[in-house]
Amino acid sequence: MYSIYYSIYSGGFSLVRSLLKKYNIKGGTFDQHFLVDAGYLDRIVAAAELGPEDVVLEIGAGIGNLTERLAKKAKKVIAIELDPVLVRVLHDRFDKVENIEIIAGDALKVEFPEFNKVVSNLPYSISSEITFKLLRHNFKLGILMYQYEFAARMVSLPNCKDYSRLTVDTCYFADASILMKVPKSAFQPAPEVDSAVIRLVPRPAPFEVKNQAFFMDFVSAVFSQRRKKLKNAILNMNHVLKIPSIKEVIARLPEDIISKRAENLTPEELAQVANQIIDLKKSFFENELNEQ
Numbered sequence: 668m669y670s671i672y673y674s675i676y677s678g679g680f681s682l683v684r685s686l687l688k689k690y691n692i693k694g695g696t697f698d699q700h701f702l703v704d705a706g707y708l709d710r711i712v713a714a715a716e717l718g719p720e721d722v723v724l725e726i727g728a729g730i731g732n733l734t735e736r737l738a739k740k741a742k743k744v745i746a747i748e749l750d751p752v753l754v755r756v757l758h759d760r761f762d763k764v765e766n767i768e769i770i771a772g773d774a775l776k777v778e779f780p781e782f783n784k785v786v787s788n789l790p791y792s793i794s795s796e797i798t799f800k801l802l803r804h805n806f807k808l809g810i811l812m813y814q815y816e817f818a819a820r821m822v823s824l825p826n827c828k829d830y831s832r833l834t835v836d837t838c839y840f841a842d843a844s845i846l847m848k849v850p851k852s853a854f855q856p857a858p859e860v861d862s863a864v865i866r867l868v869p870r871p872a873p874f875e876v877k878n879q880a881f882f883m884d885f886v887s888a889v890f891s892q893r894r895k896k897l898k899n900a901i902l903n904m905n906h907v908l909k910i911p912s913i914k915e916v917i918a919r920l921p922e923d924i925i926s927k928r929a930e931n932l933t934p935e936e937l938a939q940v941a942n943q944i945i946d947l948k949k950s951f952f953e954n955e956l957n958e959q
């Protein structure tokens with residue numbers, strides 16, 4: 668079988684090679700593809716624009732190759748890692764480094780401590796959940812590695828094939844842009860997919876949303892029928908949206924918008940329809956009360 672030890676040896680990454688050999692780490696499980704290319708590691712750290720005030724959260728610290736570089740520039744690095752073997756590697760490497768704190772556990776479950784920047788080569792299988800968990804925290808800047816296709820969906824535009832629920836949700840919470848594409852060859856063991864680093868800057872939504880929970884459900888529902896006209900998607904998904912008097916509500920929505928497909932509408936137009944539904948629900952409810 669192709670050995671990670673051999674692949675790293677042939678690549679000449681001596682520190683990584685010795686760590687993986689010493690701890691008998693095979694890689695591959697828990698999304699373990701370690702970024703070993705020093706050029707990309709340095710570019711990621713530079714993009715985080717770290718200074719002595721910054722407290723950095725790193726999710727999935729692995730064997731600590733990014734952690735070590737971050738700690739040289741930041742006030743503190745809090746590194747979360749799930750795999751107990753890698754947690755042991757991190758403790759062995761960094762227990763004497765004062766500004767690195769290691770948290771053993773599942774990043775989806777542990778409570779995040781205070782941080783102002785997040786820099787991570789993320790475990791790709793939890794990309795969505797971890798991003799939305801992060802976006803519910805208050806931080807200034809994220810430099811995050813994702814599978815390339817996922818990153819492309821985060822930053823897409825209406826009328827493009829990658830435009831999706833993820834694009835709209837991301838745009839609601841943050842400005843996102845792709846900083847660089849990272850080839851498979853930059854990792855050990857090499858993953859099957861290319862990667863991309865996203866720069867994420869949280870900010871208030873650039874459009875009004877009257878009810879965030881309803882907006883999120885609405886976007887999810889209409890993108891599950893992305894090629895249907897919005898009015899048909901709303902009707903078909905009403906078992907999820909639970910809009911009372913649905914036909915009357917649809918009749919009052921702006922025809923020029925609801926006769927288009929979700930994939931052709933901007934996040935702002937989708938928010939406009941979701942807000943109107945909220946208002947209509949309220950006015951139907953008030954009318955019903957007045958009639959009683």
Ligand SMILES: C[S@@+](CC[C@H](N)C(=O)[O-])C[C@H]1O[C@@H](n2cnc3c(N)ncnc32)[C@H](O)[C@@H]1O
Pocket residue numbers: 696697698699700701702703726727728729730731732733747748749750753772773774775787788789790791793
């Ligand atoms: C793509 S590797 C990145 C490793 C390292 N940061 C690097 O750049 O080489 C993802 C890391 O996340 C860890 N991981 C996977 N699922 C996790 C979870 N739910 N919580 C915390 N860490 C997780 C894996 O064990 C692995 O070390």
